[in-house]
Amino acid sequence: MPLVLVENERTAGGRYDAWQDLTGQRYHFPNAYRLMVREGEEFVYYRGVRASGGRRRAHPEYFGYGRIGRVWPDPANDESAPKRTRSWFCEISDFQRFASPVPWKRDGLTIEEIPRNLFGNGVRRISQAVLDEILVLASLLDGNSSYLTKQGEITIDRRSLGRDGSPTPRQTIVTSRIVRDSRLARALKELHGNRCQICGDTLLLPDGTKYSEAHHIRPLGQPHNGPDVAANLLVVCPNHHALCDLGGITLDLSMLCHHPGHVISDDSVTYHNSVVLMAGSACCSNTGSHS
Ligand SMILES: [Zn+2]
Structure with missing residues (x-):
């Protein structure tokens, strides 16, 4: 199931400084999310309103797309300590930063349909439909290229953007969903x-x-x-x-x-x-x- 990975910027308070994330390369996360973060899953990055340098954004936003790669335990883990205290790393592949971040709300409603107090969770599951909605809003996915077939499958043309923002050849992915x-x-x-x-x-x-x-x-x-x-x-x-x-x-x-x-x-x-x-x-x- 696709995921949201929260990656907040470092703040003066240092609340996130312990996490050794490298945007688009690796993600560092606590043991609680180990079963959700699986190789091959697609995800979108999300960040809250706190920006670096003490600035604040107008609203939380989704800012990139990627796929989970290899997962490995944090070498700094204390093997004698309880499992819940451990942390993990995963590699990130296919990273694409959105040309413009996608605000967390659309028409006054959050894109993710979850209670507001769960938006702080570092890793969240989202449906394929919510992922697609975010990618359409980020202009990574052409929302008009979906067709329902007899099997209830749709074919999506997923266009990826090159580093300079220019479209690269389209890939076609088939998903099984309504x-x-x-x-x-x-x-x-x-x-x-x-x-x-x-x-x-x-x-x-x-x-x-x-x-x-x-x-x-x-x-x-x-x-x-x-x-x-x-x-x-x-x-x-x-x-x-x-x-x-x-x-x-x-x-x-x-x-x-x-x-x-x-x-x-x-x-x-x-x-x-x-x-x-x-x-x-x-x-x-x-x-x-x-x-
Ligand atoms: Zn008709």
């Missing part, structure tokens, strides 16, 4: 009764629930940097979601199914028809994999 939406997307899907705003269809699942997806018309993340607001979201069926993402369909505001509580941005639609549509057709002719 797509979890942001609160905003959930609210809009409910508003539309899970009806596709393009074709008007509603997918009925075997358990009787209705299924739809939320599409960001102007994609989140680089290079599009679309906003995560209702005016930029379209409730769609999976087929139309794929067509929108791949630039396979022109959007026409007058042909969409509208709800008075959800006004769609003209600018977003124009962006789709001019930029996404063009990129989509370029992609298809280059790879030949979409027919």
Whole structure:
């Protein structure tokens, strides 16, 4: 399960000075977290408001991504002392510092759904969905590249950034989970009764629930940097979601199914028809994999 690793900066009080962390290289942690910190796990770094030099940040934030590597006991451990007094190190691989840190709250709600008094814990488990949400907000993951397949699996294009901040070739990772939406997307899907705003269809699942997806018309993340607001979201069926993402369909505001509580941005639609549509057709002719 993905993790949050807390790495606070050194402070005048010296409260964190005992931990010999090296950002992006190794993490030093107490025995209590030993079972959570396992080789291969993905994580995001988190830090509180105390910054170095006695400064304070406006809010806690997530500031990087990585993967846990080798774990080994702290050579300074006293083997005769109780286990709970021991500490451990782990190596960190695939580290990517976020170009801009991601604030811990979004729309006034914390991204991690845990009681506030647990935010001080040095290592915390998070769901894959929360990890993805943070990576989307950090522009490391393109939130529009997710498709639900029959097995309930989705394929995510995880783009990594080079040291100079330029995108490197995309890697594709397949995870087994159901797509979890942001609160905003959930609210809009409910508003539309899970009806596709393009074709008007509603997918009925075997358990009787209705299924739809939320599409960001102007994609989140680089290079599009679309906003995560209702005016930029379209409730769609999976087929139309794929067509929108791949630039396979022109959007026409007058042909969409509208709800008075959800006004769609003209600018977003124009962006789709001019930029996404063009990129989509370029992609298809280059790879030949979409027919
Ligand atoms: Zn549709």
